[in-house]
Amino acid sequence: MPTPRHPFAASRRSRLPIFAMAVSALAITLTACGGDGGGGDGGGDGSDGDAAEGPVTITWWDYYQPGAQEDAVVGALDEYEATHSGVTIDRQFIAYDDLKQSLLQSAGASALPDIAIINGPDHQAFAELGIAADLTDRFDEFDLYPEGAIESASLDGRIYGLPITANTLALFYNTDMLEEAGVEPPTTWEDMSSVAAALTTSDRYGLAYSAVNNQQAVFQWLPTLWQAGGDLTDLGAPEATEALEFWAGLMNDGSVSREALNWDQAQVAAEFGQGRAAMMINGPWQIPFLATEAPDLDYGVALLPTHTESASALGGENYLVVDGPNQDAALDLLTWLQQPDQVAALAEGTGSLPTRSDVPPFSDDPSIATFTEQLQVAQPRAYGADYAEIADHVVVAIQSALSGTASAEDALADAADAVEPLMDQ
Amino acid sequence: MTLRERASQPVATRNRAATGVRPRRRWSGRYLYVVPAVVYLVGFMFYPLAYTLYLSVHDVDVSNFIRGGAEFIGARNYIDFLSSRNFAPSLVITLAFTFGSLLFQHVIGFAFAMFFNRRFPLAGLLQAIMLVVWVLPPVVSASLWRWIYSGSFGLLNEALSWIGIHTDEAWLVNPRTALAAVIVANIWVGIPFHMLLLYAGLQGLPGTIYEAASIDGTSRWQRFRHLTLPLMRPVMLTTLLLGFIHTFKVFDIVYVMTAGGPADATSVLSIVVYQLSFDYFRLGLGAAAANVLLVIPLIISIIYIWFRRREDVTS
Numbered sequence: 001m002p003t004p005r006h007p008f009a010a011s012r013r014s015r016l017p018i019f020a021m022a023v024s025a026l027a028i029t030l031t032a033c034g035g036d037g038g039g040g041d042g043g044g045d046g047s048d049g050d051a052a053e054g055p056v057t058i059t060w061w062d063y064y065q066p067g068a069q070e071d072a073v074v075g076a077l078d079e080y081e082a083t084h085s086g087v088t089i090d091r092q093f094i095a096y097d098d099l100k101q102s103l104l105q106s107a108g109a110s111a112l113p114d115i116a117i118i119n120g121p122d123h124q125a126f127a128e129l130g131i132a133a134d135l136t137d138r139f140d141e142f143d144l145y146p147e148g149a150i151e152s153a154s155l156d157g158r159i160y161g162l163p164i165t166a167n168t169l170a171l172f173y174n175t176d177m178l179e180e181a182g183v184e185p186p187t188t189w190e191d192m193s194s195v196a197a198a199l200t201t202s203d204r205y206g207l208a209y210s211a212v213n214n215q216q217a218v219f220q221w222l223p224t225l226w227q228a229g230g231d232l233t234d235l236g237a238p239e240a241t242e243a244l245e246f247w248a249g250l251m252n253d254g255s256v257s258r259e260a261l262n263w264d265q266a267q268v269a270a271e272f273g274q275g276r277a278a279m280m281i282n283g284p285w286q287i288p289f290l291a292t293e294a295p296d297l298d299y300g301v302a303l304l305p306t307h308t309e310s311a312s313a314l315g316g317e318n319y320l321v322v323d324g325p326n327q328d329a330a331l332d333l334l335t336w337l338q339q340p341d342q343v344a345a346l347a348e349g350t351g352s353l354p355t356r357s358d359v360p361p362f363s364d365d366p367s368i369a370t371f372t373e374q375l376q377v378a379q380p381r382a383y384g385a386d387y388a389e390i391a392d393h394v395v396v397a398i399q400s401a402l403s404g405t406a407s408a409e410d411a412l413a414d415a416a417d418a419v420e421p422l423m424d425q
Numbered sequence: 426m427t428l429r430e431r432a433s434q435p436v437a438t439r440n441r442a443a444t445g446v447r448p449r450r451r452w453s454g455r456y457l458y459v460v461p462a463v464v465y466l467v468g469f470m471f472y473p474l475a476y477t478l479y480l481s482v483h484d485v486d487v488s489n490f491i492r493g494g495a496e497f498i499g500a501r502n503y504i505d506f507l508s509s510r511n512f513a514p515s516l517v518i519t520l521a522f523t524f525g526s527l528l529f530q531h532v533i534g535f536a537f538a539m540f541f542n543r544r545f546p547l548a549g550l551l552q553a554i555m556l557v558v559w560v561l562p563p564v565v566s567a568s569l570w571r572w573i574y575s576g577s578f579g580l581l582n583e584a585l586s587w588i589g590i591h592t593d594e595a596w597l598v599n600p601r602t603a604l605a606a607v608i609v610a611n612i613w614v615g616i617p618f619h620m621l622l623l624y625a626g627l628q629g630l631p632g633t634i635y636e637a638a639s640i641d642g643t644s645r646w647q648r649f650r651h652l653t654l655p656l657m658r659p660v661m662l663t664t665l666l667l668g669f670i671h672t673f674k675v676f677d678i679v680y681v682m683t684a685g686g687p688a689d690a691t692s693v694l695s696i697v698v699y700q701l702s703f704d705y706f707r708l709g710l711g712a713a714a715a716n717v718l719l720v721i722p723l724i725i726s727i728i729y730i731w732f733r734r735r736e737d738v739t740s
Contacts, residue, residue: 101703106493125706130491213686259576261598261687276577385487389705399688405600406688418510 015395056329057088059113061103063096064350065266068288072349076078080336087329088145097214100388107131114330120152121215121381121388123161123318127153128385132160133323138331141338144356148380153318162334165352166316167283168378169223170371171305175298177204177278185279185302189227189246192305196255201279206255208277209247212264217398218391219313219381220265220281221247223304226379227312232390233383233423235416239308244408246307248401259311261399273297283315284371285351301367301376314378386422393418480712487706494710502713511689511697518604519693522679523672525608526615527665533612534619535661539653541620542627552624559617567681571597571611574682597683600690607682607691614678618671619664626660627653659733666729670722695719 012350060077068091077089094102100122106112107210112131126132134161142150145163153161153233173185181199186192196206224247225231230239250256257263263271265282266289272280273294281304290297304312321330321336336342340359345355353371354360383390397415400406406414481502483495506512537555541548558566573580576595585592596606637685638648674696679685685692685700698718702711 104490104703104706125487128487129706130488213684257577258593258595258598262571262595386705392700392704394687396688399686400600403598403600403687405690410690 012377021214024207032233050095054328054347055086055088057090058115058330058333060089060115061093061099061113062091062117063094063099064117066093068292069285069350070267071345075349076337076342076346077309080333083313084332084336086381087333088221089333103131104129112324114322114324114326115323115334116315116320117164117425118161118320120149120163120314120316120318121383121391123153123320124155125385125388126320127155127158127160131320131322133321133327133331134158134160135162135321135331139335141356144358146355148314148323148382149316149318149355151382152316152380153320161318161320162338163355164317164319165347165350166355166375166378167285167352168312168314168371168375169220169280169281169283170374171302172272172282172286172314173279173300173302174272174275174277175277175300181278185300186305187303187308188305191251193246193253193255196250196279197253200253200255204275205257205271205277206279206282207250208263208268208271209260210263210265210268210281211247211260211402212262212267213395213399214264215388215395216265218394219315221394221398222313222379222381223311224307226313227304227307227309229308232394232419234354235394235412235419239263240412241409244398244401248404251402252404258403261402272299283351284353284368287351287365287367288349289351301370303370310377312374312378314375316355383423390422393422426438430681477712477715480709480715482713483709485709485712487708490706490708492577496566498709502709503717506701506710506714506717511692515692515694515697518691519673521604522608522611522675522691522693523669525605526611526672527668529612530615530619530668531661531665534616534664535623536629537616537620538623541624552620555617555620558614559621561614562616563677564681566614567610567678570606570613571682573610574606598687600687603683603687603690607679611672611675611678615672619668622664622667623657623660626657626664630656662729662733666726669725673722674718 030140062073062241064073074091077091081087081089096119096362099116103112103116103118103126107129115346118126123132139159139162142159146166149163149166150159153159153163171185177199178185178195183195186195192207199206200276206221210220218349221243222232225240225243228243228246234240251258251260257271257277260268265286268277268280269282269286269289270293271277272282272286273290275297283383303310319334321334337346338356340356343354343356343359347359353368353375381387393415397408397411400411400414401408482497482499482502484498485495489495541552571702574595574596576582576598579596581596582592582594594602596602634652634656636647638652643651674695675693679691679693680696680699683691685696694714695718698711698714701707701714705711
């Protein structure tokens with residue numbers, strides 16, 4: 001008996017459609033791959049093409065979240081527009097996660113914004129891409145900024161951007177929970193372990209940090225590494241193992257939620273704000289967030305606990321001016337934004353510390369005063385243009401050790417091998 | 426034969442019949458009809474493909490992507506990618522993801538297709554509801570599953586506690602469970618696709634054969650095993666091929682759920698490609714990796730076409 005044939009079965013005549021279907025399916029694959037995650041690159045071409053004279057539209061990209069941060073930025077830009085006729089600012093929000101990809105795609109399509117706010121450690125890569133205007137001889141006040149901040153915007157001795165603000169990590173603590181447990185904010189690693197354990201109850205964790213699968217985890221862990229006397233350049237060293245074991249220990253004790261592997265710093269702040277964590281490692285940019293989302297929360301900020309050294313990580317954003325037809329107008333806008341009162345307002349609104357030496361760090365707020373003090377021992381992430389790749393290897397080590405799939409030592413040994421050829425020597 | 430008569434004949438016959446001078450204007454006019462398709466193919470398929478090929482054989486990185494001047498390095502990027510420490514684990518993860526997803530999507534999809542083929546009241550409505558899952562944007566379904574798998578307030582742990590299993594396992598955070606968790610989510614997303622195609626296939630089966638078989642006294646299982654399965658084979662293979670292509674290049678659902686973590690446990694090839702190009706700016710290497718990601722489904726498709734052709738000849 002012959003095999004029954006489905007009416008759809010390909011006869012010799014109908015083979016072509018099936019072939020065509022396979023080919024078109026592949027074609028879909030091709031185009032889909034080319035466009036993976038391709039959203040976010042809205043028309044960034046605000047350039048009029050004309051010289052700087054006449055009406056000009058400055059396209060501005062930032063990743064400030066709606067709320068206090070966005071209000072501060074938009075307020076400043078509106079004020080500039082109102083006082084400068086002929087200048088329109090087209091401010092666009094680009095999510096932090098999409099920013100690098102959007103900039104790269106826009107660069108390929110020659111549709112870049114005129115000003116982009118980018119994270120300090122990414123600045124060098126964009127300077128190397130050749131899209132950033134060289135500001136070295138076009139701005140007079142670079143000496144008012146700390147060396148580390150200028151360095152993050154520099155490449156081969158030329159300056160390709162302006163630091164906006166600086167930030168660093170410190171320890172937020174819930175005052176009521178600490179009082180209730182009868183403990184003080186920890187000052188050493190040993191303190192940290194015992195205090196975090198004492199603060200842990202059935203409905204909250206003692207501490208929250210971010211070990212999420214991106215650079216934020218490295219930013220969060222680096223202070224611990226430096227406190228132990230280690231560095232990313234030597235992850236095979238016992239200091240690095242000790243630092244990672246300390247972090248893993250806090251999690252294994254149950255003082256830190258396993259979910260920290262899925263929490264970015266914003267989610268860490270949400271946990272703290274909702275009282276599900278008694279302490280958190282986080283930065284001053286969470287202060288405006290906590291003020292609006294948890295106005296009744298009574299919290300304080302303490303310096304990070306120390307081990308063999310005191311250390312924290314220096315973070316911050318830079319302005320990048322795109323090397324394009326509107327760069328003069330863009331630089332005028334940035335110069336205006338660098339006036340001390342503008343810098344102070346923006347820093348307060350975005351929850352960061354002003355970097356200019358002529359702007360007082362509004363020390364009447366005790367939390368900000370602590371962050372300003374913490375900044376004294378904050379170190380930049382100056383590991384060269386391959387930092388993004390280095391950070392990814394470090395994240396894998398952190399997550400392997402925290403989840404227990406590898407010992408801290410083995411995980412770091414793997415990362416050390418992968419990272420070594422990427423380090424600028 | 427008059428010109429008018431010739432014009433009404435099919436093109437092939439007419440050309441063969443044309444012995445004299447062909448009207449030139451008509452000849453070129455015909456090609457106008459394919460211009461939109463050609464423009465589309467060139468602009469949206471051949472150009473990106475050619476550009477990716479170009480990138481993949483040049484040493485393109487952040488310093489020469491815009492400025493130009495990338496050196497031609499032949500297959501160097503391909504060799505580097507295939508021998509990189511990420512490639513082998515990531516290929517294994519991608520294959521596990523693809524076959525794990527396909528197997529369950531197909532079997533469950535088949536079961537649903539058989540179920541809906543029985544034509545009962547509200548079958549159409551139920552089917553439409555199932556399709557919602559497939560139509561849902563991946564970002565939405567992935568976020569939903571993130572919440573289901575959450576440790577402290579996730580739906581899964583809550584459901585487990587109803588049957589006496591109390592755990593605060595954070596499924597996406599544990600490298601041992603993350604891949605399985607992502608596969609389960611993807612199975613859920615893909616079932617309606619398989620169901621839809623298989624259902625269409627079942628609808629096309631001739632009822633007379635089944636009638637004849639029941640008169641011969643066959644059991645329901647025998648009819649399924651010896652009639653439905655062989656008859657459905659071409660539809661099943663086509664569905665599996667489309668499913669393979671679609672699943673092998675998965676990006677969005679994994680990216681939203683885990684971004685390749687924890688500790689690279691769910692780092693499928695497409696995520697590696699994305700990281701190389703858009704995180705590390707190693708555009709040449711990323712393009713080579715993207716081409717590797719393309720070639721694998723291509724090979725599977727060619728095998729499939731060859732297989733189908735051979736089957737046609739033998740049957």
